[in-house]
Amino acid sequence: xxxxxxxxxxxxxxxxxxxWVSLGMGGMTGYFALLFPTYAKIVDLNSILDKMGxxxxxxxxxxxxxxxxxxxxxxxxxxxxxPALMVVxxxxxxxxxxxxxxxxxxxxxxxxxxxxxxxxxxxxxAAVVIACVVSAAAVWVFALxxxxxxxxxxxxxxxxxxLVMLVLLGLAFGSIALTISAAFGNRGAxxxxxxxxxxxxxxxxxxxxxxxxxxxxxPLSLFRYYMGNDPLRNGMSVADAAVLAAVAVAFLFAALxxxxxxxxxx
Amino acid sequence: xxxxxxxxxLTKWYGHHSRGILxxxxxxxxxxxxxxxxxxxxxKSTTIxxxxxxxxxxxxxxxxxxxxxxxxRLAIDRRVSYIPGELSLYSDLTGRQLLTYLGNLQGSVDAAxxxxxxxxLELDPSKKIKSLSRGNKQKVGLVSAFMxxxxxxxxxxxxxxxxxxxxxxxxxxxxxxxxxxRTVFISSHQLPEVEHLCDRVGIIREGRLLAVESIxxxxxxxxxxxxxxxxxxxEAAAFSGLxxxxxxxxxxxxxxxxxxxxxxxLVKAAAKFxxxxxxxxxxSLEEIFLAYYGAGDATDAPASxxxxxxxxxxxx
Numbered sequence: 185x186x187x188x189x190x191x192x193x194x195x196x197x198x199x200x201x202x203x204w205v206s207l208g209m210g211g212m213t214g215y216f217a218l219l220f221p222t223y224a225k226i227v228d229l230n231s232i233l234d235k236m237g238x239x240x241x242x243x244x245x246x247x248x249x250x251x252x253x254x255x256x257x258x259x260x261x262x263x264x265x266x267p268a269l270m271v272v273x274x275x276x277x278x279x280x281x282x283x284x285x286x287x288x289x290x291x292x293x294x295x296x297x298x299x300x301x302x303x304x305x306x307x308x309x310a311a312v313v314i315a316c317v318v319s320a321a322a323v324w325v326f327a328l329x330x331x332x333x334x335x336x337x338x339x340x341x342x343x344x345x346x347l348v349m350l351v352l353l354g355l356a357f358g359s360i361a362l363t364i365s366a367a368f369g370n371r372g373a374x375x376x377x378x379x380x381x382x383x384x385x386x387x388x389x390x391x392x393x394x395x396x397x398x399x400x401x402x403p404l405s406l407f408r409y410y411m412g413n414d415p416l417r418n419g420m421s422v423a424d425a426a427v428l429a430a431v432a433v434a435f436l437f438a439a440l441x442x443x444x445x446x447x448x449x450x
Numbered sequence: 451x452x453x454x455x456x457x458x459x460l461t462k463w464y465g466h467h468s469r470g471i472l473x474x475x476x477x478x479x480x481x482x483x484x485x486x487x488x489x490x491x492x493x494k495s496t497t498i499x500x501x502x503x504x505x506x507x508x509x510x511x512x513x514x515x516x517x518x519x520x521x522x523r524l525a526i527d528r529r530v531s532y533i534p535g536e537l538s539l540y541s542d543l544t545g546r547q548l549l550t551y552l553g554n555l556q557g558s559v560d561a562a563x564x565x566x567x568x569x570x571l572e573l574d575p576s577k578k579i580k581s582l583s584r585g586n587k588q589k590v591g592l593v594s595a596f597m598x599x600x601x602x603x604x605x606x607x608x609x610x611x612x613x614x615x616x617x618x619x620x621x622x623x624x625x626x627x628x629x630x631x632r633t634v635f636i637s638s639h640q641l642p643e644v645e646h647l648c649d650r651v652g653i654i655r656e657g658r659l660l661a662v663e664s665i666x667x668x669x670x671x672x673x674x675x676x677x678x679x680x681x682x683x684x685e686a687a688a689f690s691g692l693x694x695x696x697x698x699x700x701x702x703x704x705x706x707x708x709x710x711x712x713x714x715x716l717v718k719a720a721a722k723f724x725x726x727x728x729x730x731x732x733x734s735l736e737e738i739f740l741a742y743y744g745a746g747d748a749t750d751a752p753a754s755x756x757x758x759x760x761x762x763x764x765x766x
């Protein structure tokens with residue numbers, strides 16, 4: 185029964201958004217994997233990327249070899265579109281945990297039941313982890329199915345590791361949104377700051393690879409940890425994963441403290 | 451016996467000209483129906499939300515059921531139910547789903563009692579919350595508040611939007627709860643809504659608790675505006691010096707005055723003349739507050755009748 189506690193209720197509330205995001209992300213990836221051989225025959229992607237020069241790198245083609253499915257997925261999906269969707273999913277959900285309940289006025293009723301404010305956030309956070317994992321799993325299934333159907337090489341383990349990094353990236357930004365929402369009770373600001381930070385970090389990471397002298401900025405960008413090791417090709421770096429996880433946990437911790445201390449909006 | 455609610459100099463300061471409460475010392479004995487009265491914006495909801503640890507006091511302290519409102523919040527929440535003034539519920543759930551969820555959060559619910567409540571309040575639990583009228587939503591809130599059989603119920607304006615029949619049923623439920631030794635704490639801005647239900651009332655205005663009185667005392671002091679149409683000529687002098695009567699004027703055979711407490715003396719005096727009509731206008735709670743408890747701040751409130759009476763006594 186999905187009305188047992190805050191965690192299951194949150195799962196219940198997320199079931200449709202998660203379904204659609206999973207279908208979108210998975211379907212898109214599967215579609216690319218399925219059509220890749222046909223596409224590669226018609227278009228010489230590497231020559232296009234060469235002509236674009238540095239501009240291509242801004243679009244995530246930093247490690248570009250578009251003549252394989254792995255390289256193609258890396259450039260087309262894993263460097264920009266999938267992380268953007270994952271971050272929007274996680275930040276969109278997490279920003280609503282407390283600020284959403286506050287703006288709808290349901291927080292008063294909810295917290296008059298024997299649930300601590302910390303438990304409220306932790307149970308909801310557990311639900312968003314599941315939503316992110318489910319959508320990543322959908323990408324995994326659809327991508328492998330598409331690759332199998334088009335007889336393209338796509339190592340399932342490397343794909344899984346790249347998706348772990350994707351989930352961690354989403355959770356890190358989701359956690360940032362959660363903290364702002366928990367501290368200020370403003371959902372719009374929480375989403376705005378999380379997504380804005382993502383865009384800035386993306387550009388920092390991309391520019392740092394093109395422009396000489398900006399290299400030292402790369403460690404400031406979470407995208408450096410997400411993509412730095414090119415997980416789709418090389419598998420994940422545990423150290424990079426640990427950085428993303430640490431950011432997520434640190435902001436979660438900040439959210440717990442901030443929410444516990446604050447007056448809730450009437 | 452532990453008081454159900456006990457506050458000590460409880461203060462929530464939001465800055466000047468803003469809703470807050472100041473140095474509220476309130477004791478609500480267990481097993482009572484207590485009315486917390488005051489005009490809108492007086493600080494009723496602020497007080498209740500402080501007691502529930504939804505907001506934190508600037509200074510002062512409070513205990514609910516003998517427990518510290520912050521440190522022992524979960525223990526309090528196991529024994530207290532609450533209906534906020536602006537009741538918002540998960541609109542995508544049906545009434546029954548919501549009650550199931552809230553019951554699960556509480557831990558234990560007497561299902562038979564819940565069903566009885568649904569029946570008595572004539573709630574259709576199969577409808578989604580978003581399709582319910584304000585009154586029907588309020589019924590869901592009432593069922594949720596009563597079904598856990600709490601030791602203390604805190605209800606912020608619980609009767610808003612209820613039709614008279616359901617309101618009566620609500621009053622029965624409160625009286626039953628009191629019969630079982632539970633405490634009911636109801637806020638309202640309308641004295642008539644709660645005066646026949648409550649044992650005691652606390653009156654709050656501009657964030658200050660002005661008084662806590664038994665209903666009986668308050669009724670003795672009830673203030674009425676009275677107008678009497680006479681058939682013949684009447685002199686004001688015939689009514690002078692009657693106890694509790696003041697602001698008396700007679701014009702064109704119409705007497706108007708304000709009466710505190712019993713109407714007996716005035717009615718008997720009027721009976722000597724031909725009375726065509728008698729209109730009694732119950733004064734608003736606000737006026738009673740002003741009359742009996744004066745203004746919290748002498749600069750912004752009109753002089754109360756009581757103040758005038760006191761000054762005339764002083765002059766005499």
